[in-house]
Structures are given as C-alpha cells and as structure tokens.
Amino acid sequence: MIVEVPGQYNPKNVEDEVREFWQREDTYHKVRRLRAGGRRFFFVDGPPYTTGRIHLGTAWNKVIKDSILRYMSMRGHELKDRAGWDMHGLPIEVKVEEHLGFRSKKDIETYGVDRFIEQCKSFALRQKDEMTEQFKSLGVWLDWDNPYMTLKNEYIEAAWWTLKRAHERGLLERGLRVVNWCPRCQTAIADSEVEYWDERDPSIYVKFPVEGEENTYIVIWTTTPWTIPANVAVAVHKDFMYSKVRAWRRDGTYEILIMATDLIENVLKQGRYVDYEILESMRGEDLLSLTYRNPLQDLVPPQRDFVHGVHLADFVTAENTGIVHIAPGHGLEDYELGLEKRLPIFCPVGEDGRYTSEAGEKYEGKYVRDANPEVVEDLMDRGALLASGELVHRYGHCWRCKTPIIFIATRQWFIRISDLRDQMLQEIERVSWYPEWAGSARFKDWISNARDWCISRQRYWGIPLPIWICRSCGSMDVIGTAAELEMRAGRAVEDLHRPAVDDVRLRCSCGGEMERVPDVFDVWFDSAVASWATLNFPREDKEFNVWWPADFITEGHDQTRGWFYSQLGASMVAFGRAPYKSVLMHGFTLDEQGRKMSKSIGNVVHPEDVVERYGADTLRFYVLSSNAPWEDLHFSWEGAMNVNRMLNILWNAYRFPLPYMILDKFDISKADTSRYSLRPEDRWIISRVNSLAKEIEENMAEYMLHRVTRSLQDFILEDLSRWYIQLVRPRTWIETDDPDKLAAYATLYTVMSSLVKLLAPFTPFLAESIYQNLVRGLDPSALESVHMCDWPGYREDLIDKRLEESMRYVREISEAVSNARQKGGRKLRWPVSRIMISSDEQLDLRDLVHVLRTQTNSKDVIVLPPGEKPEMNLEVSVVQKKIGPVFKGESRDVVEAITSMNPREVKRIIESGAPLEWKGKSYMITGEMVEFREIPPANLIPAEFSKGIVYVDITLTDELKAEGYAREIIRRIQDMRKDLDLKVDEMIRVSVALDSSEVLGLVSGWKDHISSEVRATLLRMGNDIDIEGELTKDWEVDGVNIRVSVARA
RNA sequence: GGGCUCGUAGCUUAGCCUGGCGGAGCGCACGGCUGAUAACCGUGAGGUCACGCGUUCGAAUCGCGUCGGGCCCA
Structure with a gap:
C-alpha cells in the first residue's frame, strides 16, 4: 500500500524514519550478506x-x-x-x-x-x-x-x-641524525608533522676571527643565534667569488672582513661601515686553507679543542654573506656536510631544548630560543657581532602543540626508504x-x-618499537608477533602497549638480558x-x-x-x-572565498549544522556535485540550499501522483506496460532514464562524481519535473479506468523506481524513503531495501536517441512559443489558433505534435516544409548608390516609383526581367538597386529556436475568447477551492456574476466544461444574479468584473 | 625558491583530456502558471574565459611566460 506524503520535503523526518528502518531491519548487514560471493x-x-x-x-x-x-x-x-x-x-x-x-x-x-x-x-x-x-x-x-x-x-x-x-x-638502521625536534613534546617529529608559518626571529651577522691573521674575520649570517655555540665550520660555494675587504668605521678604525664579493655592499651597510677597499679577491676554493676561532670559545669549553675550517658546499646561496655557518648538531645539511668532512657532530642541547653542560656553565639549562638575546650580547661583548636585527620568516612548528621546532642530533631508528x-x-x-x-x-x-623514514618517537602513546637490545653484547632482536614475544619471554603479555611491554625482558643468545628500546613508532607507521x-x-x-x-x-x-x-x-x-x-x-574544503576554514577567521562550517538545516542527503549531494572531487571545495550555504531545493522538487515529482494512484487503487501488477500503448512522451522519459543510467556508469568508471550527480540533477529538474510531470498531469485527472492514465502511472512507476536506484548511492535516505512507499508500496515482491537492489543499468533497446532529439526540439519550440506569447501579450491560458514552425531542415517531430499542441495551448501546429515560411509582408528600400549612377537625373522618379508600388509587385517585375513602368516611362531595375525585407504580419509573432523560427498566430476569435474566459473562471474557482482547503474529489456549488453581457454570452457555451473541471454539481452564471456561498471573491479579468462564490455541495 | 593544481557573468561553477557559435544555478529585472502552490516555470540584462606571447584556417581548450589562490616541499 502506498501512502500520501507531506507536501514539503522534510529531510529530518525522512532521514529519521529511514535510519530507524535500517536499524530495525539490520539493512546494512542484509545488504552485505546479499553480495557475498x-x-x-x-x-x-x-x-x-x-x-x-x-x-x-x-x-x-x-x-x-x-x-x-x-x-x-x-x-x-x-x-x-x-x-x-x-x-x-x-x-x-x-x-x-x-x-x-x-x-x-x-x-x-x-x-x-x-x-x-x-x-x-x-x-x-x-x-x-x-x-x-x-x-x-x-x-x-x-x-x-x-x-x-x-x-x-x-x-x-x-x-x-x-x-x-x-x-x-637490512632496511632498519639506527643512527645519529639531525631530526625535527619538538622541545615541548621532547620527541623527534616527522617532516610531515612540521607546520610552517611566519615567525619573528633575530637576524644577525657574526664575525669569526681568522687564526693567524690579525683583525681579520669571516662573516656569516644566521637567524638562530643559539646555534653559534655549536658552530664548528663555515661553508662557501666553489663558484662564488669572495673578497677580503678593508672596511672603515666612522671613527676611522677598520677591520678586514671576508665575504662574497657580490654581497659586500649589503654586509657593510648592515654593519654601518662608512667606506671600504677590496684587498684581495679569490674563489671559494681559495678560502679552504683558512681556520678561525669560535668567538664564544671562552664560554663553551669544547669549542677550544675544535679546528674550525672552511668547506665547499652546494647548498650555499648568494644571499646575506655568501658564507654559511655550519653546526652539524643543529641542521640537516650541516649534519650531512659534517659527516662528509668528518666534523665533530657537536650538539650541546638536550631533549628538553635546553643547553647541556657541554655548552658551558653560562648557558647550561637555558632554553635555546630564550637564550638568543644572551648569545647576541655575548657576541657583542667579544666584538664578534657585525650587525643585529630581526626578520619575519617561515619557521617550522610542531604540528600538534605549535611549539617552534629545533634541529638536534639524536639517535633514532630509520627505515632506508631511499x-x-x-x-x-x-x-x-x-x-x-x-x-x-x-x-x-x-x-x-x-x-x-x-x-x-625516521620511525622512532620518544613518547608513550604509540605502538612500541619491538626492538630488544642485549645489555651485555649489544645485539638486537626485532619481534614480529605477540606469540613470538610470549614464547621468547616465557610468559603472557596482555597488552602490547607501554609500559607493560617495557617490562618484558628477553634472554639473549649470549646469555645476557635484552631490554626493549624505549621508543614508540611514528604514528604514520x-x-x-x-x-x-x-x-x-x-x-x-x-x-x-x-x-x-x-x-x-x-x-x-x-x-x-x-x-x-x-x-x-x-x-x-x-x-x-x-x-x-x-x-x-x-580536494580540501575551503570557505566560499577559497580560504582555509579556521577557528580564528571564524569561517568553520560544521557538517552537523548543514545536516540540521538541510539534511544529510543534501549535504552529500552538495559536496559530490559542487565540483570535481580532486578540486578544492568552496563551501557555500547557497549551494547547499539549491541542492535542497532540487531534492524538494524531486519530492514533489514523487508526491504528485500518489493521491491519484491511491484514489484509483492503482495496481502495478495489472499495469503491464506492454498492454497499454505507451504514449511517445512515456517512451521518451523511459529512454531518458536509461540514457541517464548509461551516463552515470561511464562517469562512475572514472570517479567523476560531479558529473554523475549533475546528470542526476539535470534529469530531475529538466526531464522529470519541468517536462514530463507537466505533460502527464492532465492524464491523472481522468476519472475513469482509462488505459492512458494507467500507462502514465506505469511509466511514472518505472521511471521513479529506476531513478531511486540511480540515486541510492548518493542520497541513500531519500532514495530509500521513496522506494519504500512508491516501489514497495506498489510491488510487495520488491526487495526489502533500495540498497539491496541491483544497479538498474540501462537497456539499449529502450534508449531512443531520435525520440530524445525530437523531444529536445519540441521543448525548444515550446519555449520559443512562450517567448513569442510574451512579446505578443498573449498569456498561456488563452489558446491561440495555430503555431507555424519554419526550419531549413526536415524536423523530425515524430508523433510529438500533440505534446506541442497542449504545451503551447494551440489549436493547430503546422510544420512547414523545409525552407518555407509563412507568407510575409514585404518591405522594399532603395539602394541610392546603385540607382544614382544608372539613372542620373531620373533617379528621383525611379525611387518614387519603387517606393510607391506594392513591394511584391516590384519583386515580381525584377524577377521577370521586365522594365518597370512609371508615369509613362520604363526603367530597368536590377536586384542590386533594391533591398527587400520580410516582415511577419502583425498577428504572427516570431521567436527563434535552434533549428529555425516559430510563428505564433495571436489572432483572437470568439471561440478562442470564450475558451480563454472560461479558463480564467476555472482558474479562479480552483483557487478558491484551494482557499477552502477542499479535497481533490470533493464536489461544490458555484455562482458566478459577470458585469459583461458579451463575456457571459461567450462563456455560457463552456458551462459544462467549467462544471466538470471544478467538480461543480451546480453552476449558476449570470449578469446580476444573487451570490451566496461559503466563500465569495471579486476578480477582474481584462476589465471584466467577476464575482464568484463557492460552497461545498 | 621548487613540484602539483586552480583562475570562466556580481557569487558558485560546467566546458579543457580529444581545439570548431561559452552553458547552468543563485542573485537582479520583467513576466507566466495556479489540481506540485510558502511550490513551480519563462524571458531579459550581465563575459577582456586572470594577463601576455606563441602554435593553428580557427584557442576558454594546446605550448611557453607573468600575476593571484590552494596543497605539498625547501
């Protein structure tokens, strides 16, 4: 049994009901079981x-x-x-x-x-x-x-x-590596866990005193003063030119500085030197023999033992000083260079981001980023600071706690992905x-x-590394399963997390005791x-x-x-x-302007809010149809609203035939579509729904979800709602057991049952809801859920491309007629005597002419033979440029002759090649001397469509007027039925008072028609009759006053 | 700085792969329908297809470059 549904699509109710149904019937599992095998x-x-x-x-x-x-x-x-x-x-x-x-x-x-x-x-x-x-x-x-x-x-x-x-x-290895380190979380973090944003940092130029050369310095630049205590070398580029420069201060003293030649001006400006002279220029390689002292060596004891040299490196760029400060304990490239050149990997910073005792008493225990000003001051005190400022640059942060990361050298576990x-x-x-x-x-x-891939983390909540190391011999075992662990340990291990697993000791083959390394896995693992x-x-x-x-x-x-x-x-x-x-x-979801959604901008859209307002189906369909999956989605509430509206239209299309089907006790099992001859428009919509299925399959094969959903949307709006439903409506009002009506029901059923299956993957709730009522309601043998159904696929034999094409022309022509009616001031309610279709092609409208007739409200549809037009009024104008040279002084007469004659006659004369006779003279007029223009007669209103022009004849006759007025009256009575909230099959009594005898006379012939259309048992019409009823209203139609009253019969 | 990607009407976008008159929806203006009706439909205005150069008979579409947004990297 099918039931009527509310007039407004209410996603909340629909979805709650369906959710409950799925829950009750355990639909999910039934569907999955159904597909086993x-x-x-x-x-x-x-x-x-x-x-x-x-x-x-x-x-x-x-x-x-x-x-x-x-x-x-x-x-x-x-x-x-x-x-x-x-x-x-x-x-x-x-x-x-x-x-x-x-x-x-x-x-x-x-x-x-x-x-x-x-x-x-x-x-x-x-x-x-x-x-x-x-x-x-x-x-x-x-x-x-x-x-x-x-x-x-x-x-x-x-x-x-x-x-x-x-x-x-052999892909697992342990090694000292410089890693991204979060000093707050005290763990290594992956490259992918580093988030960059702008940070204000120091920007300092530092002078490293060259050994054995008085007052001579190598100049470097850095944004991390705290790494200077760990500096062990500098790097230069082999292709760059460097200079030794005598740089004068304002007070007349000077220093000798070494830097890239191209950057001298920049550096000296930073250091506020007033003048300079280049003493010597050399290539990067020529600097390799130099050594220098770390200016903080008095504070950082280990520095006194290091030999600080100059090395070549490709990563040096021609920026700042052209010489790069190298701290292998604090930089990735530094570290690699350090390994290559066998530099000490000096890292006087601990896991908490504080200097260790290696950094010397003064720095020990200080948090490195906080220590920046102190380092800068110490450099200044030692005459090693050339310039000091600040800059804003992109700096890495811990993805989760937002702490600026540091680079430190630690022992970590790696997988050799490279x-x-x-x-x-x-x-x-x-x-x-x-x-x-x-x-x-x-x-x-x-x-x-x-x-x-650095897979180790020095944390707690993660998968523990299954690596055990022997305390005596240092050999290492990797455990692959819990069973293996329990066997090796000789006891059960309930939970494989820390700290339980930390307590598990294994026996080494050397006889020693093996302990698990304390690390956990990188969560990406x-x-x-x-x-x-x-x-x-x-x-x-x-x-x-x-x-x-x-x-x-x-x-x-x-x-x-x-x-x-x-x-x-x-x-x-x-x-x-x-x-x-x-x-x-x-893609990513961004806001309407394409910005990232973030709490600080306040542009975050929560999915549950969209569900609350428009329902889950709307949200689903919206995100799928909004753009191609791989592009970023700019969320727009308006877009969601439009999808909601589209689903509401679908709802209305689904709802519309229900009352009639119920009233008629429509039985699909008796509505074998082959028994009723389907109308061409029925075969058309069935063809369309099959074409749609085909389109969807093709696009799903490429995951073009946006095309799939848009095809569905187009079908629902254009084919189903705007066209087929409009066509089929009058057929549902027929009250007998008319085969034509049953064919319409059967077609609607077929189309809707296919459509809900095509929609099921995308709007699962709505599809289920419609399926339960319409499809299962009419066909008790139907499967329990739409999601259990097979994909309907498409039948080539039901796809009729030529019919679809014909219907496309019919629609175009209908739209053109609407256009022409608007231009000609003739409402659709008023019938027109005929429309004429003119095209250069042989238009194949098949047997759809009746569709055209009803949709355009036209008594006659004339398809003219290809190339022909209705008879036009002809207008002629002269081409002075051509007439002048030929007729000279007589030109004026010729023009007068042409313009005063019937253009059609002029045309005939020119075509016949005969001379034009005028006031006793004859002139040979050629085609180039005149221009003809065809003007449709005033009663024919033209409008273009893609294949030609349609002409609407708006001539009014008494019969047309009578019908027009009759329809005006019907519409108003229907309106009042609505006001009284009557059931569709309820009978009424009607009185109509008109103040125009002429109109009354015209309309009286339509009395029976009006009565049956509005379901009136009694219809009284007159010029000055008594009016009474439950509802009385005054109307005005084209200057005629009409008073209507309606009462229940 | 590098890789990828996107840029089309006031807004959201289709079309781009495979070159051939640039389509929708929203909004706006006007109109229609009234047995889907707090619904629906039509018409109109609105475009430097980000910009420049090239390939081609022909470029929104292909190539190169520039600018701007996004993701990722350095």
Whole structure:
C-alpha cells in the first residue's frame, strides 16, 4: 500500500524514519550478506584520527567513500569495508596532557605512564564512538561494528611484523641524525608533522676571527643565534667569488672582513661601515686553507679543542654573506656536510631544548630560543657581532602543540626508504590514479625526493618499537608477533602497549638480558600497515591471501605525503609492491572565498549544522556535485540550499501522483506496460532514464562524481519535473479506468523506481524513503531495501536517441512559443489558433505534435516544409548608390516609383526581367538597386529556436475568447477551492456574476466544461444574479468584473 | 625558491583530456502558471574565459611566460 506524503520535503523526518528502518531491519548487514560471493572489492578506509569532532572535509571524504561503496555493492561486488581509526600518537597525548594540566614529559612520568596510557586509550575510544555516530548520521555505511583500530594488539602486531621484515631485509638502521625536534613534546617529529608559518626571529651577522691573521674575520649570517655555540665550520660555494675587504668605521678604525664579493655592499651597510677597499679577491676554493676561532670559545669549553675550517658546499646561496655557518648538531645539511668532512657532530642541547653542560656553565639549562638575546650580547661583548636585527620568516612548528621546532642530533631508528625509491617509482606506474596527475606528477615528485623514514618517537602513546637490545653484547632482536614475544619471554603479555611491554625482558643468545628500546613508532607507521592490518594479517593469512592488495582508496591531496606515501613505503618493505590498485585523490574544503576554514577567521562550517538545516542527503549531494572531487571545495550555504531545493522538487515529482494512484487503487501488477500503448512522451522519459543510467556508469568508471550527480540533477529538474510531470498531469485527472492514465502511472512507476536506484548511492535516505512507499508500496515482491537492489543499468533497446532529439526540439519550440506569447501579450491560458514552425531542415517531430499542441495551448501546429515560411509582408528600400549612377537625373522618379508600388509587385517585375513602368516611362531595375525585407504580419509573432523560427498566430476569435474566459473562471474557482482547503474529489456549488453581457454570452457555451473541471454539481452564471456561498471573491479579468462564490455541495 | 593544481557573468561553477557559435544555478529585472502552490516555470540584462606571447584556417581548450589562490616541499 502506498501512502500520501507531506507536501514539503522534510529531510529530518525522512532521514529519521529511514535510519530507524535500517536499524530495525539490520539493512546494512542484509545488504552485505546479499553480495557475498560477488566479485571482491577491497576498500581500505583511511583512518581518521580520533580527536575532536568530524569536520566538513572528513564528512566529504566519507561521503565519497560511501557513495562509491554503495554503487559497487549495487553492481554486485562483495565489499571489504572495515572502518578504520587512527588512535595513537602525540595529538592524543597532547590532548590528555592539556586535560591533566601537564607541561612536560616529567609530569607524565610522575603521574605514572600506565595511568597516562589508560587515559589516552579511553580518550581515543570515546572519540571513536562519538565520531562514529556523526558518520552514521551522514548515512555512511561502513563496517562500524567491527572497525580496525590501531590500538588493538592484532593491529600492533601488523606494525611489528612489518618492522621485522624491514630488519630482515637490512632496511632498519639506527643512527645519529639531525631530526625535527619538538622541545615541548621532547620527541623527534616527522617532516610531515612540521607546520610552517611566519615567525619573528633575530637576524644577525657574526664575525669569526681568522687564526693567524690579525683583525681579520669571516662573516656569516644566521637567524638562530643559539646555534653559534655549536658552530664548528663555515661553508662557501666553489663558484662564488669572495673578497677580503678593508672596511672603515666612522671613527676611522677598520677591520678586514671576508665575504662574497657580490654581497659586500649589503654586509657593510648592515654593519654601518662608512667606506671600504677590496684587498684581495679569490674563489671559494681559495678560502679552504683558512681556520678561525669560535668567538664564544671562552664560554663553551669544547669549542677550544675544535679546528674550525672552511668547506665547499652546494647548498650555499648568494644571499646575506655568501658564507654559511655550519653546526652539524643543529641542521640537516650541516649534519650531512659534517659527516662528509668528518666534523665533530657537536650538539650541546638536550631533549628538553635546553643547553647541556657541554655548552658551558653560562648557558647550561637555558632554553635555546630564550637564550638568543644572551648569545647576541655575548657576541657583542667579544666584538664578534657585525650587525643585529630581526626578520619575519617561515619557521617550522610542531604540528600538534605549535611549539617552534629545533634541529638536534639524536639517535633514532630509520627505515632506508631511499634504497627503495626506484622500486617505488616503478610501482606507482601500475596504480590507477584519479586524476591521472595525482600519480604521474604530484606523487612521483614526492617519491623522487623521499628520504629515509625516521620511525622512532620518544613518547608513550604509540605502538612500541619491538626492538630488544642485549645489555651485555649489544645485539638486537626485532619481534614480529605477540606469540613470538610470549614464547621468547616465557610468559603472557596482555597488552602490547607501554609500559607493560617495557617490562618484558628477553634472554639473549649470549646469555645476557635484552631490554626493549624505549621508543614508540611514528604514528604514520600505524596507518601505513592498514591494508594488511585490517585483514588481521599476520595473525591470520586467510583473508589476506584472498583480498590483498586494496582495490581502491581515496583521501585528500594532503595525503600524498601522508597515507598514500606511508602505505606505499611500508608495503614496499613488507611485500615489495604497492598495497593499492587505484587511488582517488580528493580536494580540501575551503570557505566560499577559497580560504582555509579556521577557528580564528571564524569561517568553520560544521557538517552537523548543514545536516540540521538541510539534511544529510543534501549535504552529500552538495559536496559530490559542487565540483570535481580532486578540486578544492568552496563551501557555500547557497549551494547547499539549491541542492535542497532540487531534492524538494524531486519530492514533489514523487508526491504528485500518489493521491491519484491511491484514489484509483492503482495496481502495478495489472499495469503491464506492454498492454497499454505507451504514449511517445512515456517512451521518451523511459529512454531518458536509461540514457541517464548509461551516463552515470561511464562517469562512475572514472570517479567523476560531479558529473554523475549533475546528470542526476539535470534529469530531475529538466526531464522529470519541468517536462514530463507537466505533460502527464492532465492524464491523472481522468476519472475513469482509462488505459492512458494507467500507462502514465506505469511509466511514472518505472521511471521513479529506476531513478531511486540511480540515486541510492548518493542520497541513500531519500532514495530509500521513496522506494519504500512508491516501489514497495506498489510491488510487495520488491526487495526489502533500495540498497539491496541491483544497479538498474540501462537497456539499449529502450534508449531512443531520435525520440530524445525530437523531444529536445519540441521543448525548444515550446519555449520559443512562450517567448513569442510574451512579446505578443498573449498569456498561456488563452489558446491561440495555430503555431507555424519554419526550419531549413526536415524536423523530425515524430508523433510529438500533440505534446506541442497542449504545451503551447494551440489549436493547430503546422510544420512547414523545409525552407518555407509563412507568407510575409514585404518591405522594399532603395539602394541610392546603385540607382544614382544608372539613372542620373531620373533617379528621383525611379525611387518614387519603387517606393510607391506594392513591394511584391516590384519583386515580381525584377524577377521577370521586365522594365518597370512609371508615369509613362520604363526603367530597368536590377536586384542590386533594391533591398527587400520580410516582415511577419502583425498577428504572427516570431521567436527563434535552434533549428529555425516559430510563428505564433495571436489572432483572437470568439471561440478562442470564450475558451480563454472560461479558463480564467476555472482558474479562479480552483483557487478558491484551494482557499477552502477542499479535497481533490470533493464536489461544490458555484455562482458566478459577470458585469459583461458579451463575456457571459461567450462563456455560457463552456458551462459544462467549467462544471466538470471544478467538480461543480451546480453552476449558476449570470449578469446580476444573487451570490451566496461559503466563500465569495471579486476578480477582474481584462476589465471584466467577476464575482464568484463557492460552497461545498 | 621548487613540484602539483586552480583562475570562466556580481557569487558558485560546467566546458579543457580529444581545439570548431561559452552553458547552468543563485542573485537582479520583467513576466507566466495556479489540481506540485510558502511550490513551480519563462524571458531579459550581465563575459577582456586572470594577463601576455606563441602554435593553428580557427584557442576558454594546446605550448611557453607573468600575476593571484590552494596543497605539498625547501
């Protein structure tokens, strides 16, 4: 049984009802079970990080995933669709620290690592639950009951196992490296965890005194004064020219300075020197023999023992002084140069960002960034400061706690990704990228620059590194699974997290005791192993053998350096191949102006607010249709509103036939469409819906979600609502069991049942709601949910391209007629006697002429033969330039002759080649002497369409007037029915008083028609009759006053 | 500074891959419909297709460069 639905699309009600239905019927699981045994489609959910609420970007991400998965399911695929959660790492630690009011690692140690871990864990789990609800409210169907979670033991094992593979392949190494270091979190952080923004920093020029040369200095520039105590060398470029310069101060003293020749002016200006002379110029190489002293050597004892030299380096640029200060303990390039030149890797800074005792008593314990002014002062006191200022530049910060990072040399664990670079480049060629450039350009570029992956973090809440080292012999073991650990330890280990795992001691083959290294994994390593962890590999390999690698993943373009990369890296280590076959890269969500959404600008749009206002289907359809997936989405409320409006139109189109179907007890099983001859317009809309399905399939194959949704939108608005529904409306009012009406019902049913299936992946709630009522309501044998249905696909034999084309012309002509009517001042309610269609082509309107007739409200539709036009009035004008030279003095007469004659006659004469006779004279007129213009007669209003011109004859006759007035009266009575809120089939009594006898006379012939149209049992019309009824209203139509009263019969 | 990407009407955008009259929606102005009606429809105005150079018979589309936005890197 179908039921009527409310007149306004109310997404909240629709979605609540559907959600409840899915819940009650366990629809998700039924759908998944239904597809068991189908072609496998392995999707890996890029795990969102469990902190805070979901934002618009995350919502978009999941909507894309869900739409594609629903589509794949309808296409018959068995899905692997576990949702994933990224639950370890600093961000959560930072949140928990904030919550507990902690400021440093020491606070955590004091509080107790076990309690801290518990807090992190419960925080992550709580967040996961909250976010799950939010995703569910968007209609996202993933395996929410059984998600993969990075904090689970079986997940941790996947990471362990992968590291063990790295070790076995000789790709794991420990080394002193300069890393990005967060002094607050006291851990190394990945390049991808560094966030850059502008920071005001010192900008100083420092003079290093050259050994053995009196009053001579090498000049360097730096923005990190605090690294000067760790300076052990300087670098120059081999191609640059350098000069030794005598620089004079205002007071007449001078110094001898060494710097790049091109930069002398700049440097001396900074140092406020008044004059200079170049003593000597040399190439970079010529400086290599120099040595210098660190100006702070009296404060930093180890500096006294270092030999400070000059070295060549390519990274030196012709900026500032052209000489670069090298502190191998505090810079990546410095470190590499240090290794190469065997410089001391001097790093007198501790993990807390404070100077160690190595920096000397004066600096020890001071936080390096705070120490900047002091270092500058000390340099000045020692005459080593050439200039001091400030500048604003981009500086790196810890992604999570926003502390400016520092570079320090520490011992870390690395995976030698750089060894795998070439294989990775080969492997990504085999992956299908959407769009293509995401792989061929963007990702390729990133891989080409791939550096070794620092996987260790000096933190707590993460997957512990499964590396045990013997205290006696220093040998190292990497443990691959929990079982292996328990076997080696000889006892059970409940939780693989810290601190429990820290207590596990292993026996070394040397007989000594092995201890775990205290580090945890970089959190990027967690999600990197997702594609096999989600299959519970290595704990079991059954699923892995069947499903891996992933068929499809999709994430935002920031994940190029993130998850696309980390997964590839880990998979290359573990399996030597890419873990995914196709990747869709999507964009970012920005505000309407294309700015980043941020709390400080106050332009953040929350998905739940959009859902609240317009519903989840609207949000879904909006983000999918707004632009191409890989482009950034500029969110606009107006855009969302328009989608909502479109869905409302769909709702109205769906709702409109329901009352009639119910009234007529329409039975689809008896409405075998082949038994009723469908009208051409019925076959047209069916053709269109099949064409639509085809279009969608083609675009889905390329993940062109914007084209898919736009095709749907066009179909709903243009074909269904604006056209077909308009055409079909009168047929539903027929009250008998007319086959034509049943054909209309059957067509509507067919079209709507296809349409809701085509919509199901994108607007799952609305599609389900319509399906439940209309489709299941009419066909009890229909499947329980629209999401269980097979993708309807398309039938070539139902697609009639020529019919579609014909209908396109019919629509164009109808629109042109509207245009002409507007120009001619004839409302659509008033019939016209005829329209004439003129085209140079043979227009194939097929059997759609009746459609044209009703839609244009025209008594006759005349399609003229190709090239023909209605008879035109001809206008002739003379071309003086041509007449003058020929007729000279008689020109005036000739012009008079031409203009005073009937243009048609002039034309005939010219064409016949005969002379024109005028006032007893004859003139030979040629075609070039005149110009003819065709003017349609006043009653024919022309309007263009793509293939020609349509002429509307607006001549009024009494019959047309009578019908026009009759329709005016009908419309007003209908309006009043509405006011009285009558049911569509309720009968009424009507009185109509007109103040025009002429109109009354015309209309009286239409009395029966009016009565039946408005369902009147009694209709009284007169010039001056008594009027009474429940509702009385006065109207005015073209100067005629009409008083109408209506009462229930 | 480098890689990728985007720039089309007041706003949001399609078209670009594969060259052939630049399309929508919103907003604006005017009109229509009235058995979808707090809904819907039509018409109109509105364009330096960011800018410049090139390729071509022909460029929004292809190439190079410049400017501006986004992501990523240094």
